[in-house]
Amino acid sequence: MSDFATLRDDLILRLRRAAPAMRTVTEGEGGVSLTSDWCSPLKPGQPMWFGGVRLGKAYVSYHLMPVYTHPALAAKISPALKKRMQGKSCFNFKVADAALFDELEALTREGAALYSNV
Numbered sequence: 001m002s003d004f005a006t007l008r009d010d011l012i013l014r015l016r017r018a019a020p021a022m023r024t025v026t027e028g029e030g031g032v033s034l035t036s037d038w039c040s041p042l043k044p045g046q047p048m049w050f051g052g053v054r055l056g057k058a059y060v061s062y063h064l065m066p067v068y069t070h071p072a073l074a075a076k077i078s079p080a081l082k083k084r085m086q087g088k089s090c091f092n093f094k095v096a097d098a099a100l101f102d103e104l105e106a107l108t109r110e111g112a113a114l115y116s117n118v
Contacts, residue, residue: 005029007096008055011062014101015053018108021116022050031055036115050115051089051108059092062104066111073111078103 012032022034033052040048051064067074068089077085081100084091091104 003095004055004060007060007093008053010096010101011053011060011093011104014105015051015062015108018105019050019112022112023047025049026052029055031061036112038115048115050112056092059094061086062091062093063089064091064104064108064111065089066114067107070111070114073107073114076107076110 008031015032015034019034022036024032025035026033031052031054034050035047036050038048040046049065051062051066054061054063066089067077081091081103084093084100086092093100
């Protein structure tokens with residue numbers, strides 16, 4: 001198994017552990033995608049995308065939509081984790097970083113609570 005595959009698996013484990021109520025939409029070697037019960041404001045009747053993990057060629061991406069939809073949650077992102085941000089809700093990793101992964105898991109847990117209370 002490649003280092004990126006190990007990284008992907010660790011991030012998927014953390015995502016699922018922090019957001020157990022979210023539903024799996026896709027799952028495979030490329031990663032996983034989760035939705036919530038919250039309806040998308042842009043697509044009425046469709047579940048809101050919560051986040052996911054994607055295995056890429058140059059890095060593994062961790063997507064967490066609550067940091068985009070809830071600015072107060074985004075304000076809690078540390079400068080070190082912010083350096084890993086690509087766009088508004090995506091974090092890219094080439095190597096494991098336990099401290100950043102712990103922070104991301106905590107943000108995910110808080111985001112899952114926000115998406116469960118909408």
